[in-house]
Amino acid sequence: MNGEIVVAPFVCNDDGCDCDHVHQGIVSHGYSTQAEVSEVATSPDGLVLACRSHLDFSQWAAIVDNPAELDMLAADLIDAMGETANHHPIGTVLRMMFDHRASRWRYTTVT
Numbered sequence: 695m696n697g698e699i700v701v702a703p704f705v706c707n708d709d710g711c712d713c714d715h716v717h718q719g720i721v722s723h724g725y726s727t728q729a730e731v732s733e734v735a736t737s738p739d740g741l742v743l744a745c746r747s748h749l750d751f752s753q754w755a756a757i758v759d760n761p762a763e764l765d766m767l768a769a770d771l772i773d774a775m776g777e778t779a780n781h782h783p784i785g786t787v788l789r790m791m792f793d794h795r796a797s798r799w800r801y802t803t804v805t
C-alpha cells in the first residue's frame with residue numbers, strides 16, 4: 695500500500711523463496727520489494743503498536759510462542775526501519791536484501 699510502513703518479514707532458509715528480498719506492510723500485510731524513506735506523522739509508540747498487531751497476521755506468529763517476544767520484536771522491527779531511514783534523505787527508494795551469512799538486512803539505493 696502506498697505510504698504504508700513496512701518491516702522485515704520472517705526469513706526462512708528455503709532456496710528460491712522470495713522472503714529474503716521483501717518487506718511487509720504493517721497494515722495490508724502485503725509484500726514489497728522496495729520501500730521509500732518518508733516522514734511519518736505517527737509516533738514511534740503508535741508504529742510499534744501497529745507493527746505488533748501486524749505480527750499476529752504474519753509468519754512470525756507461527757514461529758514465536760511467547761507474545762512478549764512478539765512485543766519486543768515489534769519494537770525491534772520499527773527501530774530497525776527508523777535506523778535505516780535515518781541514513782537516507784526523504785524520498786530515497788531502497789531495495790532490501792537479507793544477507794544470510796551476516797544474518798542481517800542490507801539496503802541499497804534504487805533512486
Ligand SMILES: [Zn+2]
Nearest residue numbers: 706711712713
Ligand atoms: Zn521464505
